[in-house]
Amino acid sequence: MKKKRKKRVPIGVKILGLVISLIVIIVITITGVFIVMSFKKDQEKAGNIAHQTARSLSYMPIAQDAFYQNEKIEDLKNIVDNLLEDIEASAIVVTYHNRFFIVRGNPDTIIQLMDDPANEKALIFGSNYVKTIGDKKNKVLVGVSPIFVEHGEYKQLEGTIMVAYDQKQILKDVMSESITLLIVSSIVLLAGLFGSIMLAKDIKKDTLGLEPGEIADLYHERKAVFMSIKDGLIVVDQTGVINMINRSAKHLLNIKGDVKGLHLAQLFDGADTIWKLSNSDVSKEFEYCGKVMLISRQEVRRHNQVKGMIISLYDKTEIRKMARSLSEERHYIEDLRAQAHEFKNKMYVISGLIQLGKTREAVQFLMEETSSLEDQNKFISESIKDEKVQAIILGKKAKASEQHVTFNVHPESALGILPPHISLNALVTALGNLIDNAIEAVKGQDETNVSLFFTDVGNDIIFEVSDNGPGVREEEGSVFKKGFSTKGEGRGYGLWNVMMEVNRLSGEIEMQSNTKGTTFTIFIPKHP
Amino acid sequence: MKKWLLLTATALMLASCGNGTGTGNESGDAGEGKTDFPKKNIEIVAPASPGGGWDLTARTVQKVLKDNDLVDKNINVQNKPGGGGEVGWKYLQKKDSHTLAVNSGLLVTNKLLGTSQLTYEDFTPLAILATEWQSIAVAEDSPYETLEDLMKAIKEDPKGIKIGVGPALGNDDHLSLVQAADEYGINPSDLNFLVYEGGGDVVTALLGHHVDFVTTSMSEVKDQHLAGKVRILAISSDERLDELKDVPTYKEEGVDMVFPHWRGIMGPPGMSEDEIAYWDDKLGEMVQTDQWLDLLDNNDWDDYYMDSKETTKFLGEQTKLYEELVEDAGLGK
Numbered sequence: 134m135k136k137k138r139k140k141r142v143p144i145g146v147k148i149l150g151l152v153i154s155l156i157v158i159i160v161i162t163i164t165g166v167f168i169v170m171s172f173k174k175d176q177e178k179a180g181n182i183a184h185q186t187a188r189s190l191s192y193m194p195i196a197q198d199a200f201y202q203n204e205k206i207e208d209l210k211n212i213v214d215n216l217l218e219d220i221e222a223s224a225i226v227v228t229y230h231n232r233f234f235i236v237r238g239n240p241d242t243i244i245q246l247m248d249d250p251a252n253e254k255a256l257i258f259g260s261n262y263v264k265t266i267g268d269k270k271n272k273v274l275v276g277v278s279p280i281f282v283e284h285g286e287y288k289q290l291e292g293t294i295m296v297a298y299d300q301k302q303i304l305k306d307v308m309s310e311s312i313t314l315l316i317v318s319s320i321v322l323l324a325g326l327f328g329s330i331m332l333a334k335d336i337k338k339d340t341l342g343l344e345p346g347e348i349a350d351l352y353h354e355r356k357a358v359f360m361s362i363k364d365g366l367i368v369v370d371q372t373g374v375i376n377m378i379n380r381s382a383k384h385l386l387n388i389k390g391d392v393k394g395l396h397l398a399q400l401f402d403g404a405d406t407i408w409k410l411s412n413s414d415v416s417k418e419f420e421y422c423g424k425v426m427l428i429s430r431q432e433v434r435r436h437n438q439v440k441g442m443i444i445s446l447y448d449k450t451e452i453r454k455m456a457r458s459l460s461e462e463r464h465y466i467e468d469l470r471a472q473a474h475e476f477k478n479k480m481y482v483i484s485g486l487i488q489l490g491k492t493r494e495a496v497q498f499l500m501e502e503t504s505s506l507e508d509q510n511k512f513i514s515e516s517i518k519d520e521k522v523q524a525i526i527l528g529k530k531a532k533a534s535e536q537h538v539t540f541n542v543h544p545e546s547a548l549g550i551l552p553p554h555i556s557l558n559a560l561v562t563a564l565g566n567l568i569d570n571a572i573e574a575v576k577g578q579d580e581t582n583v584s585l586f587f588t589d590v591g592n593d594i595i596f597e598v599s600d601n602g603p604g605v606r607e608e609e610g611s612v613f614k615k616g617f618s619t620k621g622e623g624r625g626y627g628l629w630n631v632m633m634e635v636n637r638l639s640g641e642i643e644m645q646s647n648t649k650g651t652t653f654t655i656f657i658p659k660h661p
Numbered sequence: 662m663k664k665w666l667l668l669t670a671t672a673l674m675l676a677s678c679g680n681g682t683g684t685g686n687e688s689g690d691a692g693e694g695k696t697d698f699p700k701k702n703i704e705i706v707a708p709a710s711p712g713g714g715w716d717l718t719a720r721t722v723q724k725v726l727k728d729n730d731l732v733d734k735n736i737n738v739q740n741k742p743g744g745g746g747e748v749g750w751k752y753l754q755k756k757d758s759h760t761l762a763v764n765s766g767l768l769v770t771n772k773l774l775g776t777s778q779l780t781y782e783d784f785t786p787l788a789i790l791a792t793e794w795q796s797i798a799v800a801e802d803s804p805y806e807t808l809e810d811l812m813k814a815i816k817e818d819p820k821g822i823k824i825g826v827g828p829a830l831g832n833d834d835h836l837s838l839v840q841a842a843d844e845y846g847i848n849p850s851d852l853n854f855l856v857y858e859g860g861g862d863v864v865t866a867l868l869g870h871h872v873d874f875v876t877t878s879m880s881e882v883k884d885q886h887l888a889g890k891v892r893i894l895a896i897s898s899d900e901r902l903d904e905l906k907d908v909p910t911y912k913e914e915g916v917d918m919v920f921p922h923w924r925g926i927m928g929p930p931g932m933s934e935d936e937i938a939y940w941d942d943k944l945g946e947m948v949q950t951d952q953w954l955d956l957l958d959n960n961d962w963d964d965y966y967m968d969s970k971e972t973t974k975f976l977g978e979q980t981k982l983y984e985e986l987v988e989d990a991g992l993g994k
Contacts, residue, residue, distance in 0.1 A: 231850070254775055254987070257839070257850050259830030262775025277775075279830075286866065287855040290830060 141346040145333030152329040153322070160318035164311055171307045176274065179298040180263040182220050183276025187294040188261055190216070190225075191278040200229055200282065200291055213237045223273070223299040227280075228252060229292045242273055242297050251275040252293035259290050272300040365426070365446030371439050373397045385446050387422050397444075418449065423637070425449040457630060461561045464569070465528060472531030517548045517587075521557045522564070526585065529568045533583060538572050543586035551594065552659055559634045566627040567598040567653050574602030574651065593640075593656045601650040631655075698936050699759055702735040705926075706762035708749020710742040717960065718763045718790065718924045722944075725953045731943050747777045754783060758932045761787065761940075765924050766833050769979050773987040774831050781976040785932040788944045789972050791957055792921040792965035795837040795897035796879040796908075800867055801890050803874070808895045808914040811874060812845040819851035825872035827857035834860075837897055837920040838876040840986050844916045867891060878922060879905070880961035897921070898963070923965055925972060941968045 142150075190196055190213075199209040213225045217237050224238030226246055236243050251264040259279040267273045276296040281288040340348055356377075359366060365382030369375050373396050383389070386401050397404040401421060416429035427447040433440045479502055486495035509530070517523045526542065533540030551560075568585065575581040578601070586597040635642045640657035707719035716738070723736045741749035746767050753762040762784075771777035797808060805811040815822050826835050839849045855872055857863045860881040867875045867882075868890060875882070883905065885891040893908045897920035901910060911918050926944070928936070947953055948966040957964055967975055 253850075257830075258774045258835070258987070259856070260774035260776045264775060281856060284855070286862065286871065287825070287857045289853075289855055 141344060144336055144345055145330065148329045148333045148336075149326065152325045156318075156322045156325045160315070160322065164314055164318065167314055168307055168311050171310060172304055175303045175307060176298075176300065179222075179303055180274050180276065183222065183274055183296040183298055184261060184263050184278075185276070186216060186220055186222070186225075187276040187278035187296045190227075190294045190296075191280045196227065196280055196294065197282045197291070199227075200234070200280075206235070210235055210237070220296070222296050223302055224295075224297040226295040226297070227292060228256075228295070231256060234292065238297070239299065241271075242299050245271065245273050246275065246295060246297060252277050252295055255279045255293045256290065274298040274300065274303075365448070367397070367400075367444040367446070368433075368441060369397055369444065370441040373442075375400065376441065381448075382446055385421075385424060385426060385448055416447070419446075423450075423633075425453060457562065458558065461558070461565065464532075464561075464565060468528035468532045471535035472528075475531060475534050512544070513542065516542070516546050519548055519551045521551065521560055522548055522587075525561060525564055529565065529572075532569075533572050536572055536576055538575055538581040538583055540568075540572070541582070541584045543584055546585070546587045548587050548589050548594070555594075555638060555657060559638060562634045563631050563655060564596055564598075566631045567596070567655070570627060570653075571598050571600035571602070571651070574600045578602070589659070592660070593658055596655045596657075597652060599650060599652040604648045604651055605644070605646040698939055699732070699734050701759055702737060703732060704737050704739055704756070704760045706739045706741055706749045706753050706760060708741050708743075708746040708752075708762060708764075711740055714924065715746070715763050715765065716740060718926075721953075721956050721960075722763070722790070722926065722947070725947050725950055725956065726943065728952060729947065729950050731946055745771055745776060747771065747779065750779055750784070753927075753929050754779075756929050758785075758928055758936045761926050761928050763924060763926050766836075766922065766979065766983070768927075769976065769983050770831060770836065770987070773980075773983050776831075780980070781927070781973075784930055785928040785937060785969075786972040786976055787926050787928055787937065787940045787969050789923050789925040789965050789967040789975060790944070790948065791960075791962040792923040793962055794879045794902070795833060795876065795920050795922055796882055796893045797838065797841070797874060797876050797895050798867065798882040798886065798891045798893045799874045800870060801892055803892065805874070805894065808841075808909075808911070808916070811894060812842070812847070815842065815852070816845060816847050819847060820853050822853060822874070823872045824852060824854050825857060825863040825866045825875040826854050826877070827863045828859045830854060830856060833920070833922040834876045834878065836983070836986060837918075837922075840918055840920065841895075841911065841916050843986070843989060844918060864891070878961075883961060902963075921965060924962075925967075937969050944968075 193212070195205055195209050195212065199205040209227065213227070213235055214237055216222075217225050222238065224236070224242040224246065226233055226237075226243065227235040228250075231250065231252070233247065245267050249266045251266050254260055254262065255277045256279070259281065261278045262276075264275050264277060265272055266275060274297065278294050279290050280292040280294060282291045337343075343351070359377065360379045362379060363381055365385045366377070366379045367375060367382050368377040375392055375395055375397065378388070378392055383392075388400065392400060403419070403421065416427045419426050419428040425448075427449055429445050429447075431443045431445070433442060483495050483499060486492075486498060510527070513523055513526055517526065530540050568583065571583040575583060580601065582599075582601045584599050586595075586599075588595050632642055635655055635657065638657050640655060642656075643654045645652045645654075705719045705723055707713075707716040709715040719738045723738050726732050727736055739749075739752075741752050743749075746764065749762055750764070750768070753760055764781075768779070768781055772780050797811070799805050799811070805814065811822075824838065826832075826838070829835075835854070838852070842849055842852060855866065857866055860877050863872075863875045863877050864881055864885060866872045868885070874894075879893070879896055879902070882891050882893055886893045886905065886908070893905065895911045895914045895916070896902065896905065896908050897911055897918065899910065899912065899919045901908065911920070928940070945966070945968060948964060954964065
């Protein structure tokens with residue numbers, strides 16, 4: 134079941150929503166609590182006032198006298214009116230026994246009191262109390278006191294006083310008080326609205342106008358891109374601490390595990406060279422763990438300040454390998470072409486002899502050629518069990534022959550099947566280069582001699598290539614350096630490649646050279 | 662949403678941890694308190710001025726407990742008058758278990774009459790100690806020979822018959838008559854009460870023929886009855902009393918009611934079971950001492966002892982009884 138992607142709520146709306154709902158909840162809660170508390174308090178106060186007023190009125194002689202003296206009734210009415218105003222009660226009622234004697238105040242409240250007289254207990258038991266009458270909507274708090282008329286020795290219960298507070302009135306008063314609170318809350322709400330809009334704007338400014346969701350998407354996208362790039366990429370901050378590193382970079386630098394937070398210098402030797410790169414556009418070749426890479430850096434700037442750096446590593450080893458195998462192929466083709474040329478020359482000789490009618494000479498020449506070829510081939514195929522080496526040597530023989538260079542394989546040479554860790558490519562590179570160099574060295578001399586000796590007696594496989602060329606003048610070490618050549622610009626990778634291959638096979642290479650010739654010897658262990 | 666839930670859950674966990682430690686401490690304290698009760702002096706609250714019935718009860722209990730060495734600690738009586746017992750009892754509510762207060766039927770009726778919110782359930786009832794009995798008395802030359810005569814007369818002309826009572830309406834003197842009248846089918850609000858300052862004034866009014874009859878404690882009229890100046894028509898006990906063999910009970914006179922004017926003692930709310938057991942033990946012993954029984958006789962009280970369990974049950978019954986009485990009267994039946 135595929136869910137439709139949820140629509141994102143903009144950050145501004147989120148903040149606004151949160152702030153408004155928070156403020157509204159707070160305002161409602163505080164106002165509600167205020168109203169409930171005030172209502173309770175006012176109700177309690179009303180109850181107390183009702184009770185006390187009823188009680189003190191009942192003690193006033195005039196309340197007792199009014200029952201018997203008509204002229205006192207007006208006075209009592211006046212007192213009740215004044216009291217009603219002073220204590221803001223809804224109604225005050227004086228009864229003579231259960232007959233309503235004086236009624237003052239809100240008619241609705243008085244009708245409620247008539248319907249449900251709150252004074253029954255006071256009339257029978259002479260007690261003082263506060264009673265709530267009416268239904269839920271029209272509650273009335275009534276303070277009730279009995280009126281005892283003094284008769285000297287004794288007193289008699291003759292009536293009651295009821296002081297009533299309508300709860301609706303109390304609630305109304307509380308509500309009007311809470312309006313101030315609501316006004317203040319509204320101002321706070323407005324301030325909150327303004328503040329949250331500003332906050333949202335500010336956040337968007339920091340995020341270049343992007344919503345957080347978009348930022349997250351961007352982040353994931355960019356991370357995936359970053360990780361999938363074939364070139365090695367390392368992102369560091371201005372101090373050189375690693376923030377990000379992709380898979381290729383880890384692979385190139387032989388790193389496993391998490392390196393985030395480490396310093397570049399802890400990551401690999403020679404990392405300081407990166408800092409020495411002055412111009413971020415220039416890339417530099419860098420060698421590490423037998424890998425050749427191009428390293429370059431790009432500064433990350435914000436507000437014209439360097440915030441970090443992106444280091445890219447570009448593996449040249451692969452390209453180098455490709456170029457080399459291409460050149461090996463070219464050598465093969467060259468060797469084959471040379472061989473074909475040789476045979477073509479011999480074919481001309483045979484064809485010439487036949488045209489001249491010297492059939493016997495032709496047959497004899499053919500016989501000699503084939504037997505010498507067979508001898509050679511036979512020797513090579515017998516002394517060398519490994520076909521890879523056979524192929525290389527036969528190729529080189531043809532090349533030497535074409536260049537008119539004498540190329541001999543020492544008759545004592547012998548080689549079994551090579552162990553599998555020695556690849557054809559490595560041999561082509563190592564042996565082929567040495568032989569090519571030797572052929573090149575003696576080319577053009579009157580007497581040319583290149584000889585190859587190999588043996589696998591003992592723990593090492595030994596190849597020795599000798600020539601009678603003019604020798605190498607340079608120090609032995611520098612000939613193996615990359616780019617060293619006596620042959621001009623753009624060359625000089627041969628010996629360096631030879632050494633790389635030999636090193637890879639854990640072997641060694643030696644050179645002896647004087648004016649009469651040069652000998653290179655390669656030792657490759659049978660068991661790496 | 663999940664985050665909110667998580668936050669709430671954390672808050673709840675914190676809150677519950679807080680509660681846990683709190684209760685642990687409290688129970689520890691209570692555990693220590695059990696073993697050596699009482700730890701300090703005992704205070705008995707008389708919720709009235711010195712000289713009244715409650716004061717007398719408190720001081721009698723103090724004297725008997727002390728004289729018989731029933732309690733190691735000192736016992737003091739505190740007078741907290743006001744509000745028909747309300748002031749003293751509210752004071753007790755705030756004290757620890759070393760404070761007790763005497764009580765009576767007012768503990769039940771105050772709430773019913775609307776003058777107080779307190780009930781016996783706001784306290785720890787410990788014991789009912791003694792009771793007086795209510796009586797109805799007429800002057801020696803009154804035309805009413807029996808209770809029945811009197812009630813018939815009231816029924817005919819409720820306003821014409823003046824009744825002496827004191828010191829206030831709503832007390833047991835008043836209520837007992839309201840109940841009796843109710844049993845006779847007389848509307849209590851029609852009764853014509855003359856309210857005097859106290860029991861003594863009521864008797865004086867009766868002797869002076871200012872009232873037709875009085876409702877009061879038996880002890881107020883006993884001497885006059887024995888002297889032949891007044892006639893007690895009925896007494897609210899379930900059986901005739903030894904000292905007044907000639908006076909019939911209400912029951913005998915056809916009013917199915919026993920009306921004790923009891924006095925008891927209670928502690929503050931939340932007393933431990935051990936503390937309650939302590940007082941059951943001590944007060945149970947006290948009411949059996951000769952001194953206590955002598956003092957009861959002197960005050961014309963009857964032994965009415967109930968232990969804490971019986972007292973709680975009794976107070977429940979009393980509440981129901983008074984409730985019916987007051988509500989019926991309130992409806993003007």
